[in-house]
Amino acid sequence: MSTSSSLDNPIDQYSHHDGFEISFVEPPKELPLKCSICLELLTDPCILDCDCGSNFCKMCIETVKKKRYPCPLCQQQFTTIFPNKQLQRTLNGLTIHCPHKADGCSWMDELGKLKKHLNRMPSSETRLEGCGHTDVLCQYCKTFISRKDIPTHETETCPKKPHTCQYCGHSSVLDDIRENHWLVCPQFPVPCPYECGERPQRQGLKIHVKKKCLLIPVQCNFQYAGCKVEISRRDMANHLKDNVVDHMTLMSIKHREEVSSLKETNKLVQKECADLKGENKRLQSQLTGVNGATQNLTSIMVKLEMQLKHKASAIVPVQPPSSEVPPVRFVVTDAKHLRQQEKEWNSKPFFSKSGYSMVLNVHLCGNKDGYGSHLSVYTYIVKGKYDHLLIWPFFGSVTITLEDQELGNHYTYSLLYTHEQTNGEGGAREQTNGEEGARRYHDTLTSGWGWSKFIELKHLNPNFLKDDCLVFQIDNISFSYDL
Ligand SMILES: [Zn+2]
Ligand SMILES: [Zn+2]
Numbered sequence: 464m465s466t467s468s469s470l471d472n473p474i475d476q477y478s479h480h481d482g483f484e485i486s487f488v489e490p491p492k493e494l495p496l497k498c499s500i501c502l503e504l505l506t507d508p509c510i511l512d513c514d515c516g517s518n519f520c521k522m523c524i525e526t527v528k529k530k531r532y533p534c535p536l537c538q539q540q541f542t543t544i545f546p547n548k549q550l551q552r553t554l555n556g557l558t559i560h561c562p563h564k565a566d567g568c569s570w571m572d573e574l575g576k577l578k579k580h581l582n583r584m585p586s587s588e589t590r591l592e593g594c595g596h597t598d599v600l601c602q603y604c605k606t607f608i609s610r611k612d613i614p615t616h617e618t619e620t621c622p623k624k625p626h627t628c629q630y631c632g633h634s635s636v637l638d639d640i641r642e643n644h645w646l647v648c649p650q651f652p653v654p655c656p657y658e659c660g661e662r663p664q665r666q667g668l669k670i671h672v673k674k675k676c677l678l679i680p681v682q683c684n685f686q687y688a689g690c691k692v693e694i695s696r697r698d699m700a701n702h703l704k705d706n707v708v709d710h711m712t713l714m715s716i717k718h719r720e721e722v723s724s725l726k727e728t729n730k731l732v733q734k735e736c737a738d739l740k741g742e743n744k745r746l747q748s749q750l751t752g753v754n755g756a757t758q759n760l761t762s763i764m765v766k767l768e769m770q771l772k773h774k775a776s777a778i779v780p781v782q783p784p785s786s787e788v789p790p791v792r793f794v795v796t797d798a799k800h801l802r803q804q805e806k807e808w809n810s811k812p813f814f815s816k817s818g819y820s821m822v823l824n825v826h827l828c829g830n831k832d833g834y835g836s837h838l839s840v841y842t843y844i845v846k847g848k849y850d851h852l853l854i855w856p857f858f859g860s861v862t863i864t865l866e867d868q869e870l871g872n873h874y875t876y877s878l879l880y881t882h883e884q885t886n887g888e889g890g891a892r893e894q895t896n897g898e899e900g901a902r903r904y905h906d907t908l909t910s911g912w913g914w915s916k917f918i919e920l921k922h923l924n925p926n927f928l929k930d931d932c933l934v935f936q937i938d939n940i941s942f943s944y945d946l
C-alpha cells in the first residue's frame with residue numbers, strides 16, 4: 464500500500480468533509496493532503512505513536528481507535544493520537560478557490576478563511592455576509608435560497624413576504640394579495656367586458672359601461688319614436704348625425720299619435736267625471752235620507768226613554784178601540800139555566816191595553832156525582848187582530864169580579880198567567896214547541912183552554928143572582944206590553 468501516487472501526480476481537487484470540493488490555486492507538492500481512511504482532504508490532521516507517521520483526519524482515526532484497530536497503514540498497534548498542528552497551519556495557509564467558483568464566485572484566499580467566507584450557519588446580523596452561492600434560509604417562507612438572491616427574493620418574489628396592494632393600500636402577504644385580495648380589490652383594474660381596451664377600476668366598471676364605454680351597444684335616442692337601431696356608442700353619434708330627417712319624420716308621426724290618444728283619454732276622463740258627479744248627487748240624496756231617518760230614530764228613542772222613565776202606562780204597539788179595553792162588564796142574563804148541563808156563556812172577545820184578545824167563559828161543573836157543585840169562571844186567549852205584534856209567550860194577570868148586586872159585597876179574584884201557561888204547558892191537551900206553541904189560542908169562542916177559577920155554589924151569596932142575571936167585571940188586565 465502506498466500514497467506516493469498522490470504525491471507524484473498532484474491534483475488540485477480534493478473532497479472536503481463538509482461536502483464540497485476544494486481546489487488549490489497552486490497545487491502543493493510533496494505535502495500530505497489526503498486522509499488514508501476517508502480519502503478526503505485532511506481535516507484536523509493527526510499522527511499516531513506508530514512507526515509510519517501517517518496523517519489522518521482526527522475524526523477518522525478516533526473511530527479506528529475506539530474499535531482498538533491497529534494503524535490502518537502500518538498495522539502497528541497505537542495508543543495515542545497527536546494533533547499535527549504544524550501541518551494544520553500549513554494547510555490553512557494554502558490559497559484555494561471558492562468551492563462555488565464554477566457558479567461564478569471569484570473568491571480566492573487561504574483555506575483557513577473558507578468557513579468564514581462560506582458563512583453557512585450565519586447569525587441574523589451576518590446572514591447576508593459571505594459567499595453569494597451559499598444557501599440561506601428566507602426569513603418569510605423558510606426555504607433555502609442562494610445568499611445573492613435573498614435581497615430580491617425577500618423584497619420582491621417571496622410569496623410570504625409582507626406586501627401592500629399597489630391599488631388600494633391593503634396590507635397582507637404577497638400570495639394572499641395576488642390570490643385572494645385582487646379578486647375583490649375595489650381599485651383593481653379589470654378589463655372592460657365590451658373589449659374597448661380600457662381597464663377601469665373594479666368599482667368604476669359599471670359607470671364605465673353605462674356612461675363611457677365606446678363599444679357597448681346602445682339604443683337610438685329616437686327608439687320611443689320608432690327607430691330600432693342598436694349600435695355601439697361610438698357609432699351612435701354618426702347614426703344620429705346621418706339620420707336627422709328620418710328621426711324628425713318619426714317624431715312628427717309619434718307626436719300626432721300622442722295628441723289623438725290624449726284627446727281620447729280626455730274624453731274618457733270627462734265621462735268618468737260626469738259619472739262621478741251623478742254618483743255624488745245620488746250619495747248626497749241618500750245621505751239626506753239617512754240623516755232624516757237618524758233624526759226620526761233619535762226622536763223615537765228619546766220618546767221611548769221618556770216613557771220608560773216615567774213608567775208610563777205602556778209601550779203600546781197598537782191601541783185597540785177604547786170600548787174594548789177593560790174594565791169589561793159581562794152579564795149572564797138567563798142564569799136560571801145555569802144548572803143545565805150543556806149550558807155555558809161566553810163573553811164577547813175583549814182586548815188587553817196592548818191587544819191580547821180574550822174571552823170569559825162561565826159554566827157549571829163538578830165531578831160526576833156532584834155535578835153542578837161549582838161555577839167555572841174561565842178565561843182564555845182567542846185569535847186577535849193584533850197577535851202578530853205581540854210578545855209570545857206572555858205573562859200577566861187579570862182580575863175578575865162577580866158582583867154582589869144588592870150589598871156591593873163583591874167576590875173578586877185574580878188569575879195569574881205565567882210563561883209556562885201561555886207557552887201551552889200545564890193545562891194544554893196537546894204540546895207543541897216554539898213560537899207556534901206559544902201562540903196558543905182558540906179559533907172558536909165556545910171551547911178551549913185557559914185559566915179557570917172554580918167557585919163553590921154553596922158559597923155564593925144569593926145577592927149575586929138578581930133578575931136572573933150574574934154580572935162579571937174584568938179589569939186590571941196587565942200583560943207583557945201592558946206593564
Ligand atoms: Zn502507522
Ligand atoms: Zn479522513
Ligand SMILES: [Zn+2]
Nearest residue numbers: 561568570594
Ligand atoms: Zn464563494
Ligand SMILES: [Zn+2]
Nearest residue numbers: 601603604621
Ligand atoms: Zn422567501
Ligand SMILES: [Zn+2]
Nearest residue numbers: 628630631648
Ligand atoms: Zn387592493
Ligand SMILES: [Zn+2]
Nearest residue numbers: 655657659676
Ligand atoms: Zn369599455
Ligand SMILES: [Zn+2]
Nearest residue numbers: 683685690692
Ligand atoms: Zn335612430
